[in-house]
Amino acid sequence: MSKILDDVKTTLDFASEEDTGFDSRLLLEIDGALGTLSQLTNVHPEVDVTKExxxxxxxxxxxxxxxxxxxQYIYxxxxxxxxxxxxxxxxxxxxSLNNIAHRIIIQKEVYNAKPE
Incomplete structure (x- = not known):
């Protein structure tokens, strides 16, 4: 499976994944998006967002x-x-973000139950 930070850089059209000048800011924004996602679906609570x-x-x-x-939501x-x-x-x-959020809620409710 690929790394979140590398994929986000690709979608933002960074010239190279080796360009690390904005990594800390991107990781902060990814973590913020995960915070919102945790209210929409069952994001694993033990995940610490790093470059790995x-x-x-x-x-x-x-x-x-x-x-x-x-x-899609994170991108x-x-x-x-x-x-x-x-x-x-x-x-x-x-x-699009609002539409994806709605679809995430539906997907979670229909297909995924939080583990006990």
Whole structure:
């Protein structure tokens, strides 16, 4: 499984994953998005976001559909706060983020129960 930070850098069009100048800020924003996600779905509470954290560490379940939604949510959340677009692009991204949040809730309720 790939590393969260590397994938986020790719979606933000960083020239190289080796560019570490913004890593601490990106990790802070990723952690913030995970905080919000923890209110939407069952994010594993023991996850500490570092440059080595991988996607499969985030969730209790192996639900690939939920993981896809979580990835989209983190990508868009970080994009909005790290490199905010203007005008209609910001409106579209915010609308997409709200839509994904709704889909995460549905996916969690229908397919995933929190482990006892």
């Amino acid at each position: 954290t991988e996607w499969d560490q985030l969730l209790y379940s192996g639900d690939k559909h939920l993981l896809r939604l979580v990835k 868009i959340s970080v994009r909005i706060v790290f490199d905010p677009p203007t005008g209609s692009v910001l409106t579209t991204l915010t609308s």
